[in-house]
Amino acid sequence: MFIRVAVLVDAEFFLKRYRTIFKNYPELLTPESTAKSLVDQALRHLQKPNQDPFQPPEYLYRIFIYDAPPMQKRIHHPLTQKALHLATTTEATFRKKFHALLMKKPNISLHFGYLDEKNAHWRIKKSTLSDLLKGKRTWESLSENDLEYYAKQKGVDMKLGLDIATLTHKKLVEKIVLVSGDSDFVPAAKLARREGIKFVLDSMGQPIKEDLQEHIDWLKTTVNFPRK
Numbered sequence: 001m002f003i004r005v006a007v008l009v010d011a012e013f014f015l016k017r018y019r020t021i022f023k024n025y026p027e028l029l030t031p032e033s034t035a036k037s038l039v040d041q042a043l044r045h046l047q048k049p050n051q052d053p054f055q056p057p058e059y060l061y062r063i064f065i066y067d068a069p070p071m072q073k074r075i076h077h078p079l080t081q082k083a084l085h086l087a088t089t090t091e092a093t094f095r096k097k098f099h100a101l102l103m104k105k106p107n108i109s110l111h112f113g114y115l116d117e118k119n120a121h122w123r124i125k126k127s128t129l130s131d132l133l134k135g136k137r138t139w140e141s142l143s144e145n146d147l148e149y150y151a152k153q154k155g156v157d158m159k160l161g162l163d164i165a166t167l168t169h170k171k172l173v174e175k176i177v178l179v180s181g182d183s184d185f186v187p188a189a190k191l192a193r194r195e196g197i198k199f200v201l202d203s204m205g206q207p208i209k210e211d212l213q214e215h216i217d218w219l220k221t222t223v224n225f226p227r228k
Contacts, residue, residue: 003058004173007042008160010180011067012153014038017181017204020167021225039063039105044222045177046201060107061173066115066160071120077147078122078146085160111163113155118149157184163190168195181206189215192220 002129018037018197022028028037037056047058056187068091074085086092102108124132128146131137167173168191176192178185192199193215214220 001056003047003056003175004061005046005058005169005175005177006061006064006173007045007177008064008163008179009038009042009066009186010156010178010182011065011096012156013182016211017206018223021029021223022040025226031094031101033100035101035105038065038102041107041179041202041222042177043200045220057176058168061167063108064160064163065102065110066107066113066156067095067110067159068115068156069099071115071117072150073117075149077144079142079147082144084149101149111156111159113153113157113159115151116154120149122147123150127133129223147150153208157182161185161188164192173197177202179204181208181212183209183212186215188209193217 043061047055071086076083092195102110125148177200179202189199199216200218200220202221204221
């Protein structure tokens with residue numbers, strides 16, 4: 001007897017938390033190291049054979065990863081009026097390489113949503129805004145790197161929720177691990193648990209809301225946090 005496990009990863013959440021945790025380790029922030037860390041984190045959720053004689057071993061069904069490809073349009077920076085091709089930015093280059101590396105790894109299914117180009121806008125980075133509010137910076141000191149072009153992901157949450165429902169109703173797995181911290185997935189978690197699926201949330205050390213805590217079986221992270 002064994003337990004089949006599906007690991008579902010909200011890539012936008014993962015990247016944000018991963019970059020925060022390892023911000024002082026630039027060698028770990030490359031697309032290669034980041035992709036490897038994502039897969040390693042997912043696999044550490046599996047109960048290995050003979051790890052616990054009282055528990056059946058767990059085997060990976062598949063790692064599902066959800067993200068959106070970068071935008072391709074050209075825009076102008078509001079401060080400098082410099083033309084910017086979004087497909088060639090540092091983040092776009094990272095995402096394309098990150099996605100390509102994940103596609104080459106076994107037992108991985110990469111699902112794409114899209115970025116909401118219609119409502120995309122420039123905004124001040126959170127760290128810069130914090131310094132402005134604290135009086136550490138002035139509006140006159142803003143530079144090109146203090147602003148970012150933001151577009152919300154669309155379709156990702158829906159695909160993730162539908163996959164949880166499919167895995168549940170078709171009895172494809174006995175356990176689901178979700179790497180996220182979003183309460184939008186509460187209905188999907190409730191559905192899985194009602195059908196007897198064990199549901200684990202990996203919020204990568206980020207505190208979660210009570211409504212999400214209520215509808216999971218375990219809150220567990222397998223991130224190898226850097227030693228202080």
